[in-house]
Amino acid sequence: EAQVTQNPRYLITVTGKKLTVTCSQNMNHEYMSWYRQDPGLGLRQIYYSMNVEVTDKGDVPEGYKVSRKEKRNFPLILESPSPNQTSLYFCASSPRTGLAKNIQYFGAGTRLSVL
């Protein structure tokens, strides 16, 4: 089954404790992206990757890191989480480098709480 898998689904942590949210897709998609979703705001892009070893900042990259060493994986790293990073996070992938007509497939989401 074609899917985007995020782990963990739920995470509670404390300020400053490094964490990684994993994302994996089995559709051989070149494009992958991370979003955060907060009440009253639309999804906002954190980072995206056009292909292996190619990553770029989205609209809200501060406090986050990503890597793309393999095509299928795109982990999101919070080196020193802060309470304002409490949010619902989504990973997404798309079949080609351009977004012009390509449907993005989303993971089920990771709900992160930073205390």
Place this chain on the structure above:
Amino acid sequence: KNQVEQSPQSLIILEGKNCTLQCNYTVSPFSNLRWYKQDTGRGPVSLTIMTFSENTKSNGRYTATLDADTKQSSLHITASQLSDSASYICVVSDTDKLIFGTGTRLQVFP
């Protein structure tokens, strides 16, 4: 500034009724407009995608329309079902970026 605005913010209807959700955008250049359905606790799932030249597109009981001149889109849901209860997100793409609306929260009651 590129923006996507949706209305209403929330909507309650009875099962079997029709409803229409609205999306206005100020995105340039325009590439396409998408409607996504997001169930509570799940990721968004694509319903329709329309380019500049397409006025309407259907997916089962969901019909999206696009007026590129007025920069407006609507999503019409026919004969609503309880499973239609979800958030519906309008997303507009320029050449390489997606701009998300904040969504309309639809609740369908029996």
